[in-house]
Amino acid sequence: MAKASDFEGKKQDELFYFVDYSPEEAERVGYSNYSYWGSVIQNFLKHKAAVVCLILFLFLVIFSFIALAIGKYDYQTLVTDSSLAFRKPNSEYWFGTDNLGRDYWCQVWYATQVSIRLALIVAVGESILGVIIGLIWGYVRKLDRFFTELYNLIDNVPYIIYMTLIALVVGQSFTIMAVSMIAIGWLVMARRVRNMVFMFRDREYNLASRCLGTPLWRVLTKNILPYLVSVIILRMALSIPATINLESTLSYLGIGLGIETPSLGLILSKVRGFFLDYPYLLVFPASIVSIISISFYIMGNAFSDAADPRNHV
Template sequence: MMAAANIKARTGMSEKQLFDFAAFRFQDAERTGYSEYSYWKSVWRNFVKKKSAVIMLGVFVVLFIFTFVAAAIGKYDVNNLRIVDSLMFTRPGGEFWFGTDNLGRDYWAQVWHATRTSIILAVSVSAGQILLGVIIGMMWGYVRKLDRLFTELYNLIDNIPTIIYMTLIALMIGKSYFIMACAIIGFGWLATARNVRNLVFMYRDREYNLASRCLGTKLWRILTKNILPYLISVIILRLALAIPGTIAYETTLAYLGLMDISTPSLGILLRNARSFFLDYPYLLVIPASIVSVITVTFYLVGNAFSDACDPRNHV
């Protein structure tokens, strides 16, 4: 062969050595033929590619931090706002950066406090309803005996018009943030639970679950170790989309007067602004823009994340 001389020169082996048997190495034969691929690393890499989502996420983080800073740099403390008739509807300017409202109170302090309240409310309510929804959804989907019970419960709650249900709670129990948060969670879990249940159906009868049952694994461990990891991407997506949903819902409730007005939230500011915004548009524009920023952020982040989670995009 013409190449033989070439090989000899390269390896320093004689022709005879070249055609001798080589030693067999078990390690080389058993070396895994599969690429090191990490699902979450790929998710992250794809997510970072969506510039708009990353930028909006940055804007949101800055916004949230600023809600704390704003109170410190502002001239008025939100807890000590006085009603001064002469200062009613002062336009934004040097003294009052965001102007004053219909009662002459500093709007800057109120807006940032309301933003903080709304974000905290939205995040905790969303987290609460997702948590409840995931736990119930997993039981509903995995434990056959509970299927009937949860299906009936779902139908029962789902058929009550939510506004009537919220009105009754607000009027009979109270309008405090805690009660309203619980009320929103109380029906907010439904959609998540149904979604999770349908997903669990996909995984329930896979052989690896059967294997766990043959090993005597307890229900709770099967749910957390065998089922939950497969749902994480869906859960994060739902959480991302639930946050703007909750803010919008809280706004609606405040607009209908079903929220406690002693602590301002974005919804309450919008509700107050509705009577005056034709003459004093800044009262509406400022809180509305903040609601928009939050909503758009989570919408973009949620969609970018759901795209990033799709393994078909991991190329």
Template sequence: MAENLLRGAFPLSTRALAERVGIAPMIAAAVLLLILLAAIFAPLIAPHDPIHQNPVMRLKPPSAEFWLGTDAYGRDLFSRVLYGARVSLIIGIGVTVLAVTLGLAIGLVSGFFRSADAVVMRIMDGLMAMPSVLLAIAIVSLMGASIWTVMAAITIPEIPRVVRLVRSIVLSAREEPYVEAAMSLGTSMPRILWRHLMPNTFAPLTVQATYVCASAILTEAILSFLGAGVSTETPTWGNIMAESRVYFRLMPSLILWPGLALSLCILSINLLGDAARDVLDPRMGKRED
């Protein structure tokens, strides 16, 4: 009986799960875990201060002292790339939490209450009509550059995408018999939203959250590269590439390493999102009996 309960709670065995997701998501998970650990333990791993300038050592090639070389100000590139992962992951995770939380709340209200749907969705359509990068640049320009401002500026364009996803799920689920039965029994609206409708959004939101995180990390790099992100003194992957573009022909590795770290991080998150979709969507494969 216990085995049947476990099988019902976890319909996919470990072997079946591995066969469905494939080797690529597992490698992506390992890479993302490595990046996360490097960001957390950057103060212990980094051999040098990422913001300490030493003009005498500028533009040095990789060596035993400077593993990836130095930039135009004599700062250790390896240390800066490590600390850049911190900013990218903080913004990526922060934007994901804010966008999913706010988008879930707004989407539940918009999908369930028809009177609010028209107003809410027109506002969401207006936000989606504006390019996300331009909207973020405008917000940062008005509020000033900081990690929290950049996080808020990236979150606002992401909310409508989450709202539209949640709204579509709620519009379908609210017509189900169990929801109609709860309404006929006089169940309060907050309880219906919390107990009956919100659980239907968990699987799609899990997949959507991975794409929001990857998009937020990429947008932060774009803003930093354009000079509209966090302070240029803060080591981020976008700032490192922006400062090094003048020296690209002289020393391409200055852009190669932060660009490679950014690409691996975003690719790993997207692969995990695809794997989550394959596992959570029953139409993507047959579950083990």
């Protein structure tokens, strides 16, 4: 052990020296390996059922294209032959035939593509419009009364009335249906985002950020958005099966996409008078709708939990 006498003969500058400040070293010391989206993915992968549902849905989407490619008949050139009506599934007609003798395999898988595409477009459109309006609604206090009254005005009218009027006045097509659903469906997303923004807007760290001159967009994206991601993802996931179910209901009532645009809802509406005698007409499209609905319900809840920063350790 060194004694005090050993240092007596040394100069002070030999015992002590100033350490140079290095911004790079300071950043390295304070650096954290935490990644928000990395943690979201890790937490999501822990939910085995949700991962299985995700794989099942992706397989369903990919197989819908493969099924049309390997099918013996083309949907665009379906030939009506009443003598082939109500043929049960066999080696020639893998899903059987409908009441007009048309191949049911290509109809179901083509309709699956249309329904999934419609549901994804509506879910993304509702989310973008709802998040933008919800952020403005929740953060700008002067506009709270205006958006609240607008929400109450639109929400108090039954959804089916809007869609009926649009179908009768504007028309029935894929684009009209998608735009109509987005124009009305943003209400739920905007309301939830508004409530979350209103809750976190005046937290201490947000007040401190604003006092330090942090730009508004950075406060919203860095301080508030991580707490909104779980709500947004859950709403998007639930919107997809809800859109398919709503489109099925509208097609059943005759105000859906239209006869020229097949969908799972339109197919289900056509077979409602035959499925008791020919159950295969209902089993195949209903099974696809059920798989999509259950998958997104499980995935939505799992991803919502994984996206919540409070569940990250």
